[in-house]
Amino acid sequence: MHHSICSLLGLIVLCAAAQADGVNLTSLYGLGLSNSAEILYASDSDFEEETTHRWTLYHAPTYYGAIKPATEADIQHIVRTSVEHDIPFLATGGGHGVTRTLGRLQNGISIDLSNFQTVELDEENSFITVGGAATYQQTYEPMYRAGMMMAMGNAPCVGVVGAALGGAVGMWQGLYGVGIDSLVSVRLVTATGDLVVASQTENAELFWAIRGAGANFGIVTSATFQLQDAVNNGNVASTSFVFPAKHNASVWEAVRSFDTEIPDELAVTAIASFNHTAQEPTILVNVNYYGPALDAAQYLRPFEEAGPLAAIPVTLPWTTLQQLSLSVDAAACTPGQYVADYSIALKQTDVDAYVSAFNALTAFWEEHEAFAGVLVIDRYPNAVAKRVADGETAYPHREAIAHLLIENHYPDSSLDDSVNALMRETRARFQATSGFDELSVYVNFAQGDEGAEAWYSSRKLERLKELKRAWDPNELFSYSNPIPI
Template identity: 30%
Template sequence: MAFLRLLVLVVFACLCQAALTAAQVLQKLQAELKPKLSVGASISFNDADANRWSWYAAPDPAVIVNVKSEIDVQLTVAFCSTFGIPFLAQNGGTGWSTTFKMNNNGVIINMAGLNQVTFNAEKTQATIGGGVSINSTIQAADAAGALVLTGNCNCVGTLGAYLGGGYGNLMGLKGMGVDQIISARLVTADGKIQTVTASDPDLFWAIRGAGPNMGIVTSAVVKSTPASAADRSAWTGALIFSPDKLEQIVQAIGNLHLKPEMNIFMYFISSGAPANTPVVLLTPYLYKGDAAAGKVAFASLYAIGPIQDATAVVPYTEWNTGADGFCTRGGRKPSFSAGFQTMEPSAWRQIWDKYVVFQKKPGAENSVVLLEAYSLDKARSIPSSSTSFPHRGVNFNAVAIPWYYDASYDTEAINFGKAARDLWRSNDGLTKDAVYINFANGDDELSVVYGDSLSRLRTIKKQVDPKDRFNQWFNIPV
């Protein structure tokens, strides 16, 4: 480790010369940075869109550095910081924020090569690399005979979801993703690496809710639970309803008491080719449940009368597979989200009507509206002041995602998304607007994203990143 630190300092010193233009720096990247990177690391040019979930407002870098080690991240950050080149760490490439401003001369640090997941002997802790996807985390945990809280979309980066808050199937039992982090390895803007724990209360607080503003997390130690095969099962799947049942469904979800082992998703979604008729799809989830228990737990929804029931007992590795179509890369997907307290049937009917109009456009059949609802008692039993995540008091999160390929639809897509968001917020039951950062569009005020944590985050940001190098993800300017 002493040698590696010396190497970083030597490289950093060699790069610290008279200011260069962006074009000169990018040329030097291949000449001076690449030889210092790990075996297997590489530098590629202008192919960021190939791996993006959404092309809408996607980052437009000049260079992608595909790292293979923590030191590669450290070297790349040092290089970019030296020459004032914008940079962004990317894992799943699923972030849809419009805040990326790389001006075709920035660097994406592709974290996918940091893809290791390991467990301690007791299986009470997992160490997850900064390039590990949710699917890979689940597969590794299942092979180890353990459970780890993750998000519900397999293609998203595990730690990226954690750092913004981290909702997931097991949160009724375990709390949020931010509550699982025991320690994190962080590359800061000065090119240093540190292990952040509760012994550094300000920075540990800040990264758990606003992590990308403070540095790049190359790995984290998180809580894990030993689990038998029976413990690694759940009852879930699709319940499909005709649209005329929407008001009843919304009311039932609003009245549903979610126990710790339960959650429920609602989608406005296409029924599939060739007709692509829009339907209302629910995904109930009951940990360690079966069909009989599921029908009891979600009796109010079954009473409405689904036209199709595709629920079943599935293993841990298949909990998220129903949403795998959502991971399809490419297309334009400007997305608009809001948090709210109550389910208002009339607002949802208006959103449905607007959704149907847009979804019928040629090439827009995969557009979707998503609602997520979880048992929150466990998350709220943890002091809100323990992490910078600000919205533990929010009951529901929803997002409208117009999905299309023709850029001429942009104005209509934005109008639809904003209209849906406005309808949620007009009935949100909150004292002030709130949005989950991992769902936010990018046009939201920082106070809506960071809530009451914003002031303290500004203070910590000034200490950790005084030159505001980490400025791509809902930036907290110094």
């Protein structure tokens, strides 16, 4: 067992000088860990390289150090020891948590799940079981070889479990619903350090809660998902359109044309960004059709008529589609950036709201050379997601037809006040025409200032509060968009 510069042969003596913060993690946790577990200190020169690097440094938590458990028993021991010594903790999988509420943890420990990256595919029963830190990228080839798929998030580097606990909205939603609809069971370490299974038949109330609010209830060590056959032999007809800024209203009109009717096989993603060299914004629209290219043609017409500068059609395997997406937005998998996300769920498309937001964002781009934000519209069908009754899971956004996400990239906190003011004004503008009675925000995209009713909905919040009081009364798991007790 690696303990940074500290050794079990002389815990107190060798570590005393090493702990500038006065917390000797090795003496507190070491004797209860397995031989393969590791303890690392934030003061170690290789701490960043040896631990999971956060995607964004915005409102980041701070740690005395990290513990890399090797077994589920290690995690149980870490939780119990942390409770005993009143040390706050966060479990880290893919490292893509974006909410500012994570920054409430200051001077705690990271439970780094890097050793929990297993991927096991049971082809006979169409199941895939992943460890708590496995990423989507690790599941692609096993699923593709088996001719199977499930609903997933969009970025290959995102942790499967982390995305699924919030819902797992993504570009395959039209075919398979949201990611939690495929979730069969999880193994989870609770606030008491117990290891439990949650499924439809075991701890069913907990299983209800973790499907949409899962970060509030424990540390998932592994999760099993039901797979389905890949559509069109796993091939996608993907067309990318590039539009000039002056055609932005036409682009939003094209998006709106799918408000009332959209085939399950279609997914539309629009990304507006700014080229500081050319001093002009551009809009990229990616239209994916999970079927033959000839069948896709009719759904491309609204965008063809919107006046693109270019249209690039390709047919490719869905695994390559992710690489195409990443080539467009490489920042999605680049750790260590300063990114402030704002988002809102929409029930309808209001063209005027988009035009107004696009113009305001363009003015901000032009004024601030260091600002490199992108506006993303994820327009996915929700018919399959709505076949699961609203009351079946804690996830509250099945009525949403789109999620608007603005990823604000800039160097440091000096632009925080200006960015936050613009984003809150933009969010309010969309909320007024969203079609929802209350602010609705997908929890995995949340900024963290919206509140529990926006993340979990007022209709589900009381039930979630009751379950929070039952499973985590001391609010140990309350750093990621917490359910208030």
